[in-house]
Amino acid sequence: MFITFQLLEPPLNISINPENQNGQIAVVEGSNIALECSVNDGKPSVTLYWTTGENIVYQRNKTEKIKYTLTASRQFHKRYFTCIANNTFYQIKRTTQIHLYLKPLVKIYAIPKLIEEGRKLVLVCENQTNVKPTDVTWFYDDSILLGLSTFQVTFPNVSRNKAGKYTCRVTNIAGIGTKDFHLIVNYKPYVTDGIQEYVFDAELYEPTYISISILSSPRPDVAWSQTAHGKLGSWNCQLKDNESYIISSNIVPEINSHVGEYGIVVRNYLGSLNIIVKLESSTVKITPLFAHCNMSSHLHLECQISESKLVQQLHANWIHEINGTTLRILSGQQSGNTSVLTIKYCDYREMGDYVCKWKSVTREYSNTARVTVFGHPxxxxxxxxxxxxxxxxxxxxxxxxxxxxxxxxxxxxxxxxxxxxxxxxxxxxxxxxxxxxxxxxxxxxxxxxxxxxxxxxxxxxxxxxxxxxxxxxxxxxxxxxxxxxxxxxxxxxxxxxxxxxxxxxxxxxxxxxxxxxxxxxxxxxxxxxxxxxxxxxxxxxxxxxxxxxxxxxxxxxxxxxxxxxxxxxxxxxxxxxxxxxxxxxxxx
Known part of the structure; x- marks a missing residue:
């Protein structure tokens, strides 16, 4: 009877590469790390493990070398990894720490949080990194703001035209961090075209439709502030896009004295805007006022303004719209006090309201025709x-x-x-x-x-x-x-x-x-x-x-x-x- 004895030997000289003299692996955030562990094998042969915390992340049997690759994301900063060599009878291990050179983590905030036109505003750019120095660059709507190299941008008297996207870009040797901040400046209402007196054509017992474009942040309230005692409709304030609104209502004059001056106040918490609406009889006439055309036929709309208004050097445009949504701005053929718009081929896309506007620098006169197009479904x-x-x-x-x-x-x-x-x-x-x-x-x-x-x-x-x-x-x-x-x-x-x-x-x-x-x-x-x-x-x-x-x-x-x-x-x-x-x- 023969008895076989096996000589047991422990594994020796465990090492980790790349590791510096501080027992760390130092890399830039976002790069790839190859954690390599080697050992002199024992008897029996060892199994090598990589662990972090209580978890085994990688292992190989009967080997003297093991390599584990990972991407150095921010979650691994200061994380410990341990290499273990075990042959059942003997176990040795070595621990190393991941140290990341962090890219800037950028944050932007405003002081104060509620931003109002005319007030002082400070935009602050903060960043988190362990690598100094850092450089900062500011952008406005993706265009660089020259001369700004600090972590604060101050507006002593911020205006509505400063609204938009601001970007802070922070750079260090580890990389680049950016953050966007969408600046919204609240301001009191104002009219988009600068006109504060609007003239509308009126007929007795017929509703005169009032529609005016305004800008406001936040959304305004609208009310009648002055009346010539015609029947007044309620106001509708419809968001058009961003901070642009269409305010609309109607007036029904029943006697001649109702064809006069009306006042509107548009208000938000920052202030108010006063608008004058004047009803005038037969200032702008459109023929036909309610037009019909069959598909593939043509149509002429004739818009005529009172000759007494021509001294104001007025110019006519036609706005094609449906339910207050502007579809097109058209130019008719203008001669003297008459503008003629020709629809050469009628189909369903030509249906809707056609607003004829005669406009000068300070005044505006308008009337609206409705076009109905008849055709197949x-x-x-x-x-x-x-x-x-x-x-x-x-x-x-x-x-x-x-x-x-x-x-x-x-x-x-x-x-x-x-x-x-x-x-x-x-x-x-x-x-x-x-x-x-x-x-x-x-x-x-x-x-x-x-x-x-x-x-x-x-x-x-x-x-x-x-x-x-x-x-x-x-x-x-x-x-x-x-x-x-x-x-x-x-x-x-x-x-x-x-x-x-x-x-x-x-x-x-x-x-x-x-x-x-x-x-x-x-x-x-x-x-x-x-x-x-x-x-x-x-x-x-x-x-x-x-x-x-x-x-x-x-x-x-x-x-x-x-x-x-x-x-x-x-x-x-x-x-x-x-x-x-x-x-x-x-x-x-």
Whole structure:
């Protein structure tokens, strides 16, 4: 019998590299560190470990050398790492500390925190680092501020034009640290164009719409301060962008003495602004005041100012806007006291208000025309959304001026009738977001949807929606898996089918009405035939206001209007009797 003995030997001479004479590994923050530990092996062979705290971060068996690489982030500053050599019978270890040369950690704050125009302001830049010296550079809106090399910037009398982005950049041998500070200076309200007296054209018993641009920080309150005793509307203060607001209201003069001077006070906690509004009779006239054009036709708007005002060297501009959102600033052809704006090709993008402004250095005169464009329906949104656990909604949102006469849904080439219990259909008036001239505006439109069971997703069938008005028809298709492929086509309104949603009768009772002149409608009136329309269950039309217009049969101007604004009132309409379908025409 033989007995084998193994001689046990401890590991010796454990060392860490790179390590300085202070027992530290010193590197710049953000660099890579290779922690290398070596040992003279023992018997049996050792296992090498790297640990920090109670955690083993790396290990290798039967080796005399181990390397662990990490990125020297700020969390490792002054962190201890230990290398352990263990062969079960003997264990030795060596500990080292990570020391980082820290990049500047920058912070900016303002004294005082609430920054008001006309007050002293100090911007302070602080930094945390263990490496000196440091250099500081200031930037304003990404441009260097020359001559500023201290950690404080002082404004003895800060003004609103000092608002913007300030950047403090601190540099040392370890690297660069930066921090941005967005300076907002509060100030009392003021008008953007420097004018404090505005003149508006007025007619008795008609609302005169007041709209003025102001700048203010914070948001101001607006109130009437002086009156000539006309009927006064409430004030609306709408944020346009940043610190720019549109304040708007209206005045209705009922007797000649009401056509006079009115006062407005615009106030925030820092101060107030007084504005004078003068109503003058027939200073600016626009012809036509309420204009209509069919798609692809042209339109001329003529703006004339009283010749007595021309001594002020006035210049005319046209502002195209919807709901106070400026879409374009246009130049008409000006001759003397008349400016003519020509719309060469009408489509839905030309709809809205056209403000004719005659302006001098100190005064401004204006009047507003409204343009309604009649054309085929415009698809705004088409989507498939969940309805519940067992069904989905196929949704189409669209604009239609004039109102739609018919909406119907198809499964492949078959019309989905009201008796088909597999589906539910509905249409109602709705606010629609539409992009016009690169600006998103909210307009009154319509929403129709079809509720279908989930199992229709994978059948390969195509669902489509047809929307018709007196100018044409739009088709929207939902096809393929999950109805993801959406296509749209357009055709002229040549035929009527018999299984559509009869929206024409219901919309005659809806407040969204668009009247046309005889001249404009005649070109399309022959298309509005009296086909049979299927009744629809539970049709709901939500109230939405529109500036309706009515004129004499020989005139293309209108005499009354409402705002573009939807209300919260809802009207319910009963099913329509197929035997009582009428032929409807749009006329003034």
């Amino acid at each position: 415009i698809i705004a949104i088409k989507e498939v959304v969940p309805n519940n656990e067992t069904s989905i909604q196929l949704v189409v949102q669209f604009l239609s001026v004039p109102n739609p006469t018919e909406v119907r849904w198809f499964l492949d080439d078959s019309i989905i009738s009201k008796t088909d219990t597999r589906f539910k259909r509905e249409i109602h008036a709705s606010l629609i977001q539409q992009e016009i001239h690169s600006k998103k505006v909210i307009l009154p439109g319509f929403k129709t949807y079809l509720v279908a069971a989930l199992h229709f997703r994978n059948t390969g069938l195509t669902f489509s929606c047809q929307i018709r008005n007196m100018f044409g028809t739009r088709y929207v298709s939902f096809e393929g898996d999950l109805f993801k492929d959406v296509h749209e086509t357009f055709e002229d309104n040549e035929h009527h089918n018999e299984e559509g949603l009869d929206v024409l009768d219901a919309m005659n009772n809806s407040p969204i009405q668009h009247h046309t002149s005889n001249e404009e409608v005649n070109s399309s009136e022959s298309r509005n035939s009296d086909g049979n329309y299927e009744e629809i269950e539970n049709e709901i039309y939500h109230d939405a206001e529109w500036r309706n217009s009515e004129t004499e049969s020989s005139s293309s101007e209108a005499t009354q209007h409402n705002d573009y604004e939807n209300t919260d009132i809802c009207n319910d309409y009963e099913d329509l009797d197929e035997t009582k379908v009428e032929v409807h025409s749009y006329e003034i």
